[in-house]
Amino acid sequence: MKFRQLALTAAITLATLGAGIAQAQDIKPRLIRFGYGLNEVSNQGRAAKVFTDEVAKASGNKMKVRAIGAAALGSDVQMQQALIGGAQEMMVGSTATLVGITKEMAIWDTPFLFNNAKEADAVLDGPVGQKVMDKLQEKGLVGLVYWENGFRNLTNNKRAVTKLEDMDGIKLRVMQNNVFIDSFKTLGANAVPLPFSELFTALETKTVDGQENPYNTILSSKFYEVQKYLTVTNHVYSPWIVLVSKKWWDGLSKDEQKVLLDAAKKSRDFERQDTRAEADKALADLRSKGMQVNELSPAEAGRMRDKLGAINASIAANVGEGLWKEVQGAVAQARGGK
Numbered sequence: 520m521k522f523r524q525l526a527l528t529a530a531i532t533l534a535t536l537g538a539g540i541a542q543a544q545d546i547k548p549r550l551i552r553f554g555y556g557l558n559e560v561s562n563q564g565r566a567a568k569v570f571t572d573e574v575a576k577a578s579g580n581k582m583k584v585r586a587i588g589a590a591a592l593g594s595d596v597q598m599q600q601a602l603i604g605g606a607q608e609m610m611v612g613s614t615a616t617l618v619g620i621t622k623e624m625a626i627w628d629t630p631f632l633f634n635n636a637k638e639a640d641a642v643l644d645g646p647v648g649q650k651v652m653d654k655l656q657e658k659g660l661v662g663l664v665y666w667e668n669g670f671r672n673l674t675n676n677k678r679a680v681t682k683l684e685d686m687d688g689i690k691l692r693v694m695q696n697n698v699f700i701d702s703f704k705t706l707g708a709n710a711v712p713l714p715f716s717e718l719f720t721a722l723e724t725k726t727v728d729g730q731e732n733p734y735n736t737i738l739s740s741k742f743y744e745v746q747k748y749l750t751v752t753n754h755v756y757s758p759w760i761v762l763v764s765k766k767w768w769d770g771l772s773k774d775e776q777k778v779l780l781d782a783a784k785k786s787r788d789f790e791r792q793d794t795r796a797e798a799d800k801a802l803a804d805l806r807s808k809g810m811q812v813n814e815l816s817p818a819e820a821g822r823m824r825d826k827l828g829a830i831n832a833s834i835a836a837n838v839g840e841g842l843w844k845e846v847q848g849a850v851a852q853a854r855g856g857k
């Protein structure tokens with residue numbers, strides 16, 4: 520009799536344990552790989568952590584984000600392809616590297632489009648920013664929000680750039696994007712398109728002489744170790760964009776999609792605040808690390824603006840006159856015009 524009782528008890532225990540594991544497996548969290556290109560200790564890395572925490576909190580840990588930085592999952596372009604194929608769930612990267620997928624993204628590369636962050640936020644978060652973002656869906660990507668990469672400035676190892684002629688012959692790495700290639704060719708540089716993940720090595724081995732990025736990136740990517748001169752140009756405002764694989768997104772419930780969108784918006788607000796706070800002190804940090812910093816004189820800045828204005832017509836032709844005019848109108852409205 521005793522043996523039968525023992526056997527029955529063991530059977531009930533195993534069944535309960537099995538049900539427990541099965542139940543635990545039923546609520547196994549949905550894993551989300553979120554790739555990005557900068558170091559973990561950067562504005563991009565800090566905002567990715569905020570996104571990770573917000574998703575866990577809002578989903579009751581049913582959705583788990585693994586934020587993977589330093590281009591460990593690939594360059595922007597490689598991650599974009601992984602999202603389109605469904606091999607990776609999410610990423611954040613530059614809108615400029617999306618132009619091979621959605622040509623309208625090139626509108627955000629227009630030199631001197633925005634004068635300040637207020638204008639950028641108003642246009643990117645407004646109807647036309649959403650319209651450009653929605654264009655991605657037909658190519659297998661879902662854009663959630665824009666983050667701030669920031670206003671871009673010039674660094675190089677050849678000479679201080681105090682006038683346009685100083686750009687002549689500088690081998691300048693640019694993003695893989697025709698607007699950036701055309702812009703710096705127009706300014707007299709030898710534009711060399713390279714993925715961000717290859718940039719530090721290219722500078723270190725003198726494959727290229729210089730590059731252009733916001734202060735935050737110059738600091739967090741330690742470009743000051745391999746770059747001597749920094750010229751303040753603020754020649755273009757660069758957005759980042761948080762992207763989801765549409766293949767994967769379409770398989771989520773509406774509640775799960777809402778969790779991701781709400782978390783993305785919270786990460787955007789944090790990222791902009793964090794990036795701007797860091798940018799305010801980054802220039803002083805770069806000086807303290809030995810970079811020789813100069814600002815273009817108003818006359819030379821005006822010459823650069825005039826020279827770069829020449830490529831606006833090709834941008835408008837590429838993205839479509841309608842979108843060009845709509846964005847210009849949104850900028851004018853944000854600037855307080857009509």
Ligand code: KDG
Binds near residue numbers: 555612613714715757
């Ligand atoms: O993930 C890093 C990329 O977004 C990169 O585009 C940043 O501004 C950048 C650059 O110069 O490539």
